[in-house]
Amino acid sequence: MNKYIIATLFAGLFIITSCSSEETASEHEFILPDEGIEIAEAWARPGRENGVSAVYMHVLNGSADTDTLVSLSSPSAGLVELHETFDRGEGMMGMRESEEPYFPGKSVVTMRPGGLHVMLMQLNEVLTEGAEVELNLVFSHAGEITVTAPVRSQD
Ligand SMILES: [Cu+2]
Known part of the structure; x- marks a missing residue:
């Protein structure tokens, strides 16, 4: 193996590792379903009565087409929305209902x-930590999916 080949191998290795950001790394941990949508590793934050909580998860769309989340509900909450976090400027982060x-x-x-x-x-x-929250997601193609998310304080 000459020096040129070794240098190329190292360069290739560097590109592979530098490309595996958090987002792409998580994609490779999951096997997409053959069709439809599967939810993986859902969990929820603790919350007080009349208060708020958030549910996090990986949404695996195995279908060839884009799917749309058309409704959300939970027996534990009066109102459920898909939120996105955005930069409000001056170091402040806000959140709002996702329009996409x-x-x-x-x-x-x-x-x-x-x-x-x-x-x-x-x-x-x-x-409280250790409890479970049920969440119903309705997609336009995949239909209704019910998820049970354990409550924990850390991800
Ligand atoms: Cu929110």
């Missing part, structure tokens, strides 16, 4: 703290 509830085909969308999340509002029960 789209999940591209053959890909994984990750909901995580500081990013996209399902917001539970008007909680009708206390969500």
Whole structure:
């Protein structure tokens, strides 16, 4: 093996490792379903009664087409919305309802703290660590999916 080949191998290795950002790394941890949508590793934050919580998860769309999240509900919350986090400027972060509830085909969308999340509002029960929250997601193609998310304080 001459010096040129070794240098090329190292360069290739560097490109591979530098490309594996958090987002692409999580895509490779999951095997997409043959069709439709699967939810992986859902979890929820603790919350007080009448307060709020957030649910995070990986949405695996195995279908070739983009799917749209058309409705969200939970027996534990009066109001459930898909939220996105945005930069309000001056170091302040805000969140608002996502106007693009789209999940591209053959890909994984990750909901995580500081990013996209399902917001539970008007909680009708206390969500303590170790409890579980049921969440119903309705997609235009994949239909209704019910997820049981364990409550924990850290991701
Ligand atoms: Cu939110």
